[in-house]
Amino acid sequence: MQWLNxxxxxxxxxxxxxxxxxxxxxALTASIIFFLxxxxxxxxxxxxxxxxxxxxxxxxxxxxxxxxxxxxILTFVCGSVLTSVLAALVSTPFGIxxxxxxxxxxxxxxxxxxxxxxxxxxxxxxxVYGYIGLSVLVPFIRENMGGTGFSLLxxxxxxxxxxxxxxxxxxxxxxxxxxxSLKEAAFALGATRWQxxxxxxxxxxxxGILMGIVLGLARAFGEALAVQMVIGNKREIPHSxxxxxxxxxxxxxxxxxxxVQGSLWNDTLWFMALILLVISFLFILLxxxxxxxxxxR
Amino acid sequence: xxxxAWLGMMALLMVAVAxxxxxxxxxxxxxxxxxxxxxxxxxxxxxxxxAMQPLIEEAANRFMEKHPDVQITVQGGxxxxxxxxxxxxxxxxxxxxxxxxxxxxxxxAQLVDHKVIIQAFAVVANPGVGxxxxxxxxxxxxxxxxxxxxxxxxxxxxxIFLVNRAKGSGTRATFKKAVMDGAEESxxxxxxxxxxxxxxxxxETAGAVSYLGIAYLDDTVRVIKIDxxxxxxxxxxxxxxxxxxxxxxxxxxxxxxxxxxxxxxVLSDEIQETIVKEMNYFPVAGTQVEQQP
Numbered sequence: 162m163q164w165l166n167x168x169x170x171x172x173x174x175x176x177x178x179x180x181x182x183x184x185x186x187x188a189l190t191a192s193i194i195f196f197l198x199x200x201x202x203x204x205x206x207x208x209x210x211x212x213x214x215x216x217x218x219x220x221x222x223x224x225x226x227x228x229x230x231x232x233x234i235l236t237f238v239c240g241s242v243l244t245s246v247l248a249a250l251v252s253t254p255f256g257i258x259x260x261x262x263x264x265x266x267x268x269x270x271x272x273x274x275x276x277x278x279x280x281x282x283x284x285x286x287x288x289v290y291g292y293i294g295l296s297v298l299v300p301f302i303r304e305n306m307g308g309t310g311f312s313l314l315x316x317x318x319x320x321x322x323x324x325x326x327x328x329x330x331x332x333x334x335x336x337x338x339x340x341x342s343l344k345e346a347a348f349a350l351g352a353t354r355w356q357x358x359x360x361x362x363x364x365x366x367x368x369g370i371l372m373g374i375v376l377g378l379a380r381a382f383g384e385a386l387a388v389q390m391v392i393g394n395k396r397e398i399p400h401s402x403x404x405x406x407x408x409x410x411x412x413x414x415x416x417x418x419x420x421v422q423g424s425l426w427n428d429t430l431w432f433m434a435l436i437l438l439v440i441s442f443l444f445i446l447l448x449x450x451x452x453x454x455x456x457x458r
Numbered sequence: 459x460x461x462x463a464w465l466g467m468m469a470l471l472m473v474a475v476a477x478x479x480x481x482x483x484x485x486x487x488x489x490x491x492x493x494x495x496x497x498x499x500x501x502x503x504x505x506x507x508x509a510m511q512p513l514i515e516e517a518a519n520r521f522m523e524k525h526p527d528v529q530i531t532v533q534g535g536x537x538x539x540x541x542x543x544x545x546x547x548x549x550x551x552x553x554x555x556x557x558x559x560x561x562x563x564x565x566x567a568q569l570v571d572h573k574v575i576i577q578a579f580a581v582v583a584n585p586g587v588g589x590x591x592x593x594x595x596x597x598x599x600x601x602x603x604x605x606x607x608x609x610x611x612x613x614x615x616x617x618i619f620l621v622n623r624a625k626g627s628g629t630r631a632t633f634k635k636a637v638m639d640g641a642e643e644s645x646x647x648x649x650x651x652x653x654x655x656x657x658x659x660x661x662e663t664a665g666a667v668s669y670l671g672i673a674y675l676d677d678t679v680r681v682i683k684i685d686x687x688x689x690x691x692x693x694x695x696x697x698x699x700x701x702x703x704x705x706x707x708x709x710x711x712x713x714x715x716x717x718x719x720x721x722x723x724v725l726s727d728e729i730q731e732t733i734v735k736e737m738n739y740f741p742v743a744g745t746q747v748e749q750q751p
Binding site for chain 2: 221223295300303310311390393396397405407414415416417420423427
């Protein structure tokens with residue numbers, strides 16, 4: 162070992178450590194994907210038609226005589242897509258406004274007050290959001306807007322608050338990363354601050370902001386607990402914003418522990434988890450696409 | 459500094475490896491014939507019903523105090539998980555609210571059933587509904603969606619707000635069998651899994667009705683008598699009250715001596731007369747009624 166100098170030894174140690182950690186992370190991800198794929202696709206080992214699996218009828222314990230079991234996952238997929246997309250729609254304007262305020266309008270106040278608040282918002286556990294939603298939001302909707310209170314609306318509102326920090330902070334980073342010369346050039350051309358923000362800064366930071374929205378969407382899609390507490394978990398596609406509904410994640414958490422491994426019911430839940438993973442992958446692909454375009458175009 | 463970080467890393471790795479090894483460890487000491495006569499030792503894993511978990515945990519703590527060489531791990535996960543784990547041989551005891559025969563995909567023939575407690579459930583409603591008692595048929599009609607207003611069963615003029623329990627849960631399985639006679643409930647208004655959340659919803663929503671384990675009852679919800687019978691030990695053992703189930707501890711084949719000793723301990727007066735009652739369950743001994751599978 163003497164011919165190796167101290168620095169080289171240190172270098173090798175660090176190399177080995179990082180390499181091992183990276184390998185473990187890769188192996189973990191690969192095995193999770195493999196496991197989920199294997200479990201999820203085993204639903205096809207049961208005698209079940211694709212139309213049944215993709216229908217909106219969920220009666221997994223209905224006896225054969227009555228046409229069961231029916232394990233349609235459409236209701237769950239619709240529920241997940243509806244809540245997360247609507248939540249992103251509600252949250253995006255707020256997120257971008259907060260980002261503009263923090264990076265352009267009042268960086269000092271933004272950094273001192275708004276940033277900690279946003280960070281705090283991100284740190285609140287989801288069960289707390291759910292409980293507040295259940296105790297405050299649900300009765301409020303029931304009394305003021307009708308319906309049962311357990312609704313798409315409640316789920317969307319809770320989720321949009323939960324993903325606001327993601328959208329806001331990623332958008333802020335995107336805006337802050339813009340070169341100062343852009344703004345200066347806009348001002349030099351006689352633009353007001355509003356014009357500079359709207360016509361120069363926001364369009365230029367578009368890729369980064371879109372990335373924040375997709376990240377928020379992905380978080381909303383995967384959130385289970387808070388949503389489960391306020392959406393009512395009725396296994397039906399909602400017809401109005403005040404109707405209860407169910408999402409992939411809440412469907413899985415409600416039933417997983419109570420079903421027997423290897424049964425059709427259980428395998429369908431795994432299949433739903435696989436669908437969840439596939440959709441998350443699509444989100445990640447989207448993010449990478451925006452990433453390749455670069456924060457600044 | 460650098461060395462310390464390195465050391466910390468190694469320590470973390472070693473802890474992880476040790477924990478891993480510990481999980482896979484099966485104590486052989488309890489297996490040898492005659493060895494357990496003097497002193498019980500070994501490890502037991504019990505997995506399953508979250509409703510039974512607090513009781514089994516408490517019993518396990520008392521058992522381990524008496525037999526310091528025995529290590530008992532109690533885990534939740536749900537009745538389905540308990541049953542599938544025990545039939546795969548992944549744990550010693552599978553706790554379940556439901557009979558193994560009723561779960562699809564479980565080979566009940568290889569499991570041995572130990573009934574350890576009686577769990578009573580109650581149909582509960584929002585206090586404002588104006589109804590004290592319902593017949594079984596009325597409850598059935600309410601949950602299948604035939605009756606949609608409380609005034610149809612003599613209550614106030616309120617829409618019935620149906621709170622279903624999670625489809626696969628043991629409570630719902632018992633309800634479907636004991637009260638609904640196997641009839642399928644309508645989709646209802648909402649579906650909730652956790653008993654605490656169900657109680658909260660029922661207590662706060664006008665016209666709400668659902669069902670709960672009696673351990674979860676309090677003043678915020680009204681217990682609806684079934685055919686005039688309240689959920690008491692007496693009514694259950696005389697067969698008047700239908701809404702109850704056994705809590706089962708399943709083993710794969712005959713249990714190992716140390717496992718058997720633990721199950722016998724749960725069945726002993728020391729547990730049955732104390733914590734079973736404290737946790738609002740009823741002891742199994744007093745009941746003559748056999749539950750239909």
